[in-house]
Amino acid sequence: MTFTPHGKHLIAGEWVGGAATFTSAPAHGPAHDFALGSVDLVNRACDAAEEAFWTYGYSSRAERAAFLDAIADEIEARAEAITQIGTQETGLPEARLNGERGRTTGQLRLFADHIRKGAYLDHRVDAALPDRQPAPRPEIVMLQRPIGPVAVFGASNFPLAFSTAGGDTAAALAAGCPVVVKGHSAHPGTGEIIAEAIHAAIAKTGMPKGVFSLIQGGNRQVGEALVQHPFIKAVGFTGSLAGGRALFDLCAARPEPIPFFGELGSVNPMFMLPGAMAARAEALGTGWAGSLTMGAGQFCTNPGIAVVLDGKDADTFVAATKAALEKVAPQTMLTDGIAKAYNDGQARFVASNAVNSVLETESTGRAVSPNLFETTADAFLNDHGLSQEVFGPLGLVVRVGSVEAMRELARGFEGQLTSTMHMDSSDLAAAQGLLPILERKSGRVLVNGFPTGVEVVDSMVHGGPYPASTNFGATSVGTLSIRRFLRPVSYQNLPQDLLPEDARG
C-alpha cells in the first residue's frame, strides 16, 4: 500500500488546505507539498478544542479509554503505510519505525488501562465532623480534574512516540484534555497519516471533533500563537534548549501564565567506577559505543560523556570505544538542520584547545559518523561548552585523578535526564558518595546499564532539573506524565449527586 499525503491540516474534524505551502525534505523518496500553518488555523483549532472540552472533559474514564484503544487500533490498521512514509521522511530504518509504532500504540493502551483503574485521580475524602468543637467540619472531597486544551509540539527525533499521537497526546487525552498538535516539519506526512488514524477513532467512538487538531508546521508564528492562545492551558514539548526556552518564556509572559512541559535534552553523564573498569573496561567501551551511536545518537538520553579514573583501564576503555565507533557506518540524520548542528558541534570540539581528538570523522550532507574526544577534569570544569549537548554520536571522555575528583565534577553538571554509574561491589562506597549528587541532578539514575531505551512504565521519570526539562516535578514518559494535565479540585460540602461521578462515595 502506497501512502501519498494530501498535505492538509486536520482542524476539528475537517481537512483544511491552503494556498501557502512548504515542501517536505525526506531523507529518501518523493517530496510532497503541505499547507503551511497559520495563526488563523491556531485560533480555529483552539476555539474548537475549548468547545470540545465542555463534553470531553466530562466524559467517563471508560469512554476515553475506548477512544485511546481505538486510536491504537487505527494506527495498527495503517502500519505498513506509516512505516513507508516515516522511513522516507526521517531516514530511520524500517525496524526502528516498526518498533516505535509498537511503543506508540502500547502507550495509548497503557493510558487506557491506567485511567480505567482510576488510581491516578488520587481521590481523597475527609469525612464531615458535624459534632466537632468549636466548629463542625464539612465533608471535603478531592479529585484530579483535566485542565483544558493542551498544545503538543511533535518532536523531530520520535516521529511516532513523541509526536502526533505520542506520549504527550496520549497523556492529555487520557486526562480529559483536547489536544492541538503543532506537527514537526521534518515528518509532516507521518503526522498526517497518524492524524487520519485519530480522525477515524473520533468517528468510531463518537468523540467531539474539536478533541484533536493537527496544524502542520513550517511557520514559527504557529508555535508562538499556539502557546499564547488563551484557551491553551499547558504545553508538551520535546526539542532544542533554544526553541524550548523561547516558548517557555512566551508561556510565562502570558497574561495568564501556563505550565510549559519542555523536555530539552541532556548529556547523560556516565561515571565509570574503578572496580567495574578493572573488571570490564573493554566491554564497557564497546557497550558505550553501541549506545552512543544508536539511532545516529539522536536520543535525548544519549550518553555523551564518560567520566573515568585516569590510568591503564581508562586507556583500554578509550581504545575499545574508538575501535567500536570506527566500525559504525555513516548514518542518516533526521534533518539537514540537525546534521548541520552536529557538524558545528564537532567543529567546536575540533577547534578547542581543551580536548584531544581520539576519533575525528568527516560527514557528508545528512550522513554522519561518530566522533570521540577526551579531556581532563580541570579543562572540563573551565570550559562550560564541553558540558553542552551535541545532538548525535559524539562522545567525550573526561579523565579525572580520583573518586573525589569525580564527585567534584558531578557537582558541576547541570540538570540531566539521566546519570549512570558503572560499578562492581567493590565500588559501593564510591557509588554511595556519588548517588546524592546524581540524584539531585537527574530524573533517572542507572547502575550498570545505558540510558538509551526509556521504558514506558508506571515508575519511569523522563525529566529532570533544568535544562533537562522545564519542570523538575514532571515526566514526559510513563503513566505519571498524566499528572501534567490534571489539577486538584476540592469539593467542600457538595451533595453526592452534585459531585463528579469519580468523586462519589
Ligand code: NAP
Ligand atoms: P527545535 O528547533 O527546538 O524545534 C522543535 C519545535 O519547536 C518545532 O516545531 C519548531 O518549529 C518549534 N520551535 C522551535 N523554536 C521555536 C520558536 N522560537 N518559536 C516557535 N516555535 C519554535 O528542535 P528540532 O527541530 O527537533 O531539532 C533541532 C535541535 O533540537 C537538534 O539539533 C537537537 O539539538 C535538539 N533536539 C533535542 C531533542 C531532545 O530529545 N532533547 C530532540 C530533538 C531535537 P519549526 O520547525 O516550525 O521551527
